[in-house]
Amino acid sequence: xxxxxxxxxDQGLAVAITGSGGSGAVTAGLILLAALARAGYYxxxxxxxxxQIRGGESxxxxxxxxxPVACMGDRFDIFVALDWNNVSRFVDEIPLDAGSLIxxxxxxxxxPEPIARSGARVLEVxxxxxARLLPEGRVNMVxxxxxxxxxxxxxxxxxxxxxxxxxxxxxxxxxxxxxxAGVRLGYGPGGDSDAPLPPxxxxxxxxxxxxxxxxxxxxxGLGFVAAYPITPATEILEWLxxxxxxxxxxxxxxxxxxxxxxxxxxxSFGGVPSLTATSGPGLSLMMExxxxxxxxxxxxxxVDVQRGGPSTGIPTKSEQSDLNIAVYxxxxxxxxxxxxxxxxxxxxxxxxxxMRLAEHLQTVAICxxxxxxxxxxxxxxxxxxxxxDLRRATAQAPEPDAGLPYRRYAASPDGVSPMAxxxxxxxxxxxxxxxxxxxxxxxxxxVDHITQLAKRADKLTGFDFGPHWGEVFPAEPGTxxxxxxxxxxxxxxAGACREAAEQLTRTGHPTRVVALRLIAPLxxxxxxxxxxGAASVLVVEQNHGAQLFHYLHAEQALPREARSLxxxxxxxxxxxxxxxxxxxxxxQEV
Amino acid sequence: xxxxxATPTPRAKEYKSGLNPVWCPGCGHFxxxxxxxxxxxxxxxxxxxxxxxxxxGCSSRVPxxxxxxxxxxxxxxxxxxxxxxxxxxxxxxxxxxxxxxDGFSIGGNxxxxxxxxxxxxxxxxxxxxxxxxxxxxxxxxxxxxxxxxKLTPHGTGVPRFQPAAIALAAGATFIARxxxxxxxxxxxxxxxxxxHPGFAFVQALSPCQTFRPEQKEWKDRVHPCREGTTDNHxxxxxxxxxxxxxxxxxxxxxxxxxxxxxxxxxxxxxxxEAEFLQ
Numbered sequence: 001x002x003x004x005x006x007x008x009x010d011q012g013l014a015v016a017i018t019g020s021g022g023s024g025a026v027t028a029g030l031i032l033l034a035a036l037a038r039a040g041y042y043x044x045x046x047x048x049x050x051x052q053i054r055g056g057e058s059x060x061x062x063x064x065x066x067x068p069v070a071c072m073g074d075r076f077d078i079f080v081a082l083d084w085n086n087v088s089r090f091v092d093e094i095p096l097d098a099g100s101l102i103x104x105x106x107x108x109x110x111x112p113e114p115i116a117r118s119g120a121r122v123l124e125v126x127x128x129x130x131a132r133l134l135p136e137g138r139v140n141m142v143x144x145x146x147x148x149x150x151x152x153x154x155x156x157x158x159x160x161x162x163x164x165x166x167x168x169x170x171x172x173x174x175x176x177x178x179x180x181a182g183v184r185l186g187y188g189p190g191g192d193s194d195a196p197l198p199p200x201x202x203x204x205x206x207x208x209x210x211x212x213x214x215x216x217x218x219x220x221g222l223g224f225v226a227a228y229p230i231t232p233a234t235e236i237l238e239w240l241x242x243x244x245x246x247x248x249x250x251x252x253x254x255x256x257x258x259x260x261x262x263x264x265x266x267x268s269f270g271g272v273p274s275l276t277a278t279s280g281p282g283l284s285l286m287m288e289x290x291x292x293x294x295x296x297x298x299x300x301x302x303v304d305v306q307r308g309g310p311s312t313g314i315p316t317k318s319e320q321s322d323l324n325i326a327v328y329x330x331x332x333x334x335x336x337x338x339x340x341x342x343x344x345x346x347x348x349x350x351x352x353x354x355m356r357l358a359e360h361l362q363t364v365a366i367c368x369x370x371x372x373x374x375x376x377x378x379x380x381x382x383x384x385x386x387x388x389d390l391r392r393a394t395a396q397a398p399e400p401d402a403g404l405p406y407r408r409y410a411a412s413p414d415g416v417s418p419m420a421x422x423x424x425x426x427x428x429x430x431x432x433x434x435x436x437x438x439x440x441x442x443x444x445x446x447v448d449h450i451t452q453l454a455k456r457a458d459k460l461t462g463f464d465f466g467p468h469w470g471e472v473f474p475a476e477p478g479t480x481x482x483x484x485x486x487x488x489x490x491x492x493x494a495g496a497c498r499e500a501a502e503q504l505t506r507t508g509h510p511t512r513v514v515a516l517r518l519i520a521p522l523x524x525x526x527x528x529x530x531x532x533g534a535a536s537v538l539v540v541e542q543n544h545g546a547q548l549f550h551y552l553h554a555e556q557a558l559p560r561e562a563r564s565l566x567x568x569x570x571x572x573x574x575x576x577x578x579x580x581x582x583x584x585x586x587x588q589e590v
Numbered sequence: 591x592x593x594x595x596a597t598p599t600p601r602a603k604e605y606k607s608g609l610n611p612v613w614c615p616g617c618g619h620f621x622x623x624x625x626x627x628x629x630x631x632x633x634x635x636x637x638x639x640x641x642x643x644x645x646x647g648c649s650s651r652v653p654x655x656x657x658x659x660x661x662x663x664x665x666x667x668x669x670x671x672x673x674x675x676x677x678x679x680x681x682x683x684x685x686x687x688x689x690x691x692d693g694f695s696i697g698g699n700x701x702x703x704x705x706x707x708x709x710x711x712x713x714x715x716x717x718x719x720x721x722x723x724x725x726x727x728x729x730x731x732x733x734x735x736x737x738x739x740k741l742t743p744h745g746t747g748v749p750r751f752q753p754a755a756i757a758l759a760a761g762a763t764f765i766a767r768x769x770x771x772x773x774x775x776x777x778x779x780x781x782x783x784x785x786h787p788g789f790a791f792v793q794a795l796s797p798c799q800t801f802r803p804e805q806k807e808w809k810d811r812v813h814p815c816r817e818g819t820t821d822n823h824x825x826x827x828x829x830x831x832x833x834x835x836x837x838x839x840x841x842x843x844x845x846x847x848x849x850x851x852x853x854x855x856x857x858x859x860x861x862x863e864a865e866f867l868q
Contacts, residue, residue, distance in 0.1 A: 034868070200868075201868065202867070203867070204867070204868045205866040205867060205868065206866060206868050207866045211866070215862070215866075218859055218862065219859065223678065224674065224677065224678045226670075226674055226677075242854065243857075245851065245852065245853055245854035246853075246854035246856060246857040246862075247857065247858075247859065247862075248853065250677055250678070250851030250852075251851075252673070252674070252677050254670065254703075255670075255700065255702075255703040256699065258666075258667060258699075258700075259669075259670035259699075259700055259703070260670070262663060262664070262667040262670035262671040262674065263671065263673055263674030263677070264674055265661075265671055265674065266643065266661065266670070266671035266672060266673065266675035267674040267677060267679075268674075268678075269641075269661055269671075269675055270641075270675045270678040270679035271678075271679070272678040272679070274674070289664065289667065292664050296661070296663075379868065420659075422639075422641050422659040422675075422682055423638055423639060423679070423681070423682065425636070425637075425638045426638070427638070428637055428638060428657050428658055428659050428660075429659070429660070430653040430654045430659075430660030430661065430662055431660070432654070432662040433662060433663055433664055434662060440654075441609060441654060442651075442654060442662075
């Protein structure tokens, strides 16, 4: 190997492994991620695939560094082509330039023109010839070895990555053996093959956003899930099903989303903290049910792993375009919570918090994750636990001869009334989607409607959500950084915004990021304080309609001169795009 | 067992909440409500251990009239809501109630899947072959040539939904038909339905005096199911194909595995979190 790229510990290195379906690009990426973890790096792996169930092109994109990786960058350092079938389709998703390196097999033909146009150097490695030296040798393992050598990863780390990733599979022993042999052949003699491994980092986690959302819900006391499969949310359910039942809970695969949302309303009525996971089309189907949960004050949590919409849209690609339906999609006046995790690790915290908030406030919490968070994996620090004590207030059996009937929806100072759980003697009541009086009895009286509307709104607006409503970067305890620019964003866009702000600050344009975790009810005062003092405000989000921008304006939470950068999926928001939008306002007006 | 003449504790009327029903005078649902209370009383079920879930429609108002736990949900979704409750709280006796529009039209898909899931639920459909709450439109069980709705002035022209036959085809393990004009027989069926392990479907013919006054004739048309109860699926299918829709009694009952969540080998959250450590 005559080429090795130095790893910039701060900015890290970005690599992409691509190939046609079945070539094992994603498997190689997952092994590389595990190997990077073993070598002590932080990292992020995103994947891209065509819509085919099997076959079609796929790519694993990995960025790693000595510090947590917030997003994919503006360019890739290394492009590994296991073959060139349809791989040109990734030309927009994997930007290369003259500083990039392409690792490809000359037997696969010349580098396709759309990729060659980048001017990247090409390093030819005979993947196929080397793989054929082994019985059942695989091209992807040979390529992984060559890539590992190019980035200076110790061979032992790659071997550990293979063990960890493939060790649990069927026929693991022979699979691991063959794969390691392939990695060694690809690694060749030139790499740093004898470099010792650094000590294992004991508290480094490797997880996807969908797994993290499931874990957060478990931390939040989840006991029941009903759901209908939908891309890209299904992995939450697949991860939860075998684990929830081992913790005494259960998961039910429903006949559709109309059923799943009503099932969790039923289980929650039964006293069990409950959740469903879906994507945009499923959320649309659930809306009537969520109105019932609001009216009957039954706590439920919905995770919407957003994808390109509307309708079937682009099911395998990410977009932040369900904010409007999450905030405004319910009929009637139906106050509820809308939250959004800010990165993969934060999926644990946000779901944990959402479960506790829903239980405590007896309301609906919609959590807006997306495909980028859900189906990517991070090497990260252990997630921060939510430490507050929020729980459902339950009614106890009354003293004999107390004489007062149980009033499920009685007014209370904080708008929350103790909820009797079936099985509690003396507190029988009917939960109702009809407007009702304090006892739950159906009522069309103006006084009851006004009282109950106010109760359901006040319990949310009057609640002290504390410091978790959002994150401000850079965080400076006590004082807000006096920056020139302020980027306001939400959900998964926070990562690219943070990196953009760092670039801007480094180049003489101090910039802060305000990332909203709690979107509704909007914490206007806290947001206002976080924005205050900035000469320019840019609202950044991954959708076409500038949904957050318009929402914040509707809530009168933005200065008049605030601007919008709204870019739809499927391409990720890149730091460079955001930097340009901050510095060149004229080209970015909505 | 004679449910109607038993002397249970608490007494049947103590299962009523005391709220006056919104139903029209002469509505069949009054008798169904009473039959539910008599069945609960006969089985001596503690009030707080019973939950009744409904959708939308005249009959779906029933939870508020009972002094048990209740959930009056949205149109067509009573079965999923009840299924979630039962899955999470298998210790409760869960009844589901509603009408023919709620159960067979907007909720039709849930009806199929509740039958095949065979959870331990009792589903009472008060069938009056009309949408009463919206003032008299054709339901799935209305005759195709019924022309008395402005919405379908020429009749629906669509063959009727066959609740019992469809329940059987979908996998229900208990299929019965009662009549509000035969409260003792209906009570008896409800007792057996609640005791049945699995999904018990009770079609309660319950005339609508306001929009289907001709249903007064039902009392002359109903008759006991001459063939009795069968546990043979093929035989039941044959009987229900020949059914005139007026045969009363337990038509089919079969014991098949009841769906309930299965617990896994116990673990801890800490052990699960350790999976993520590198």
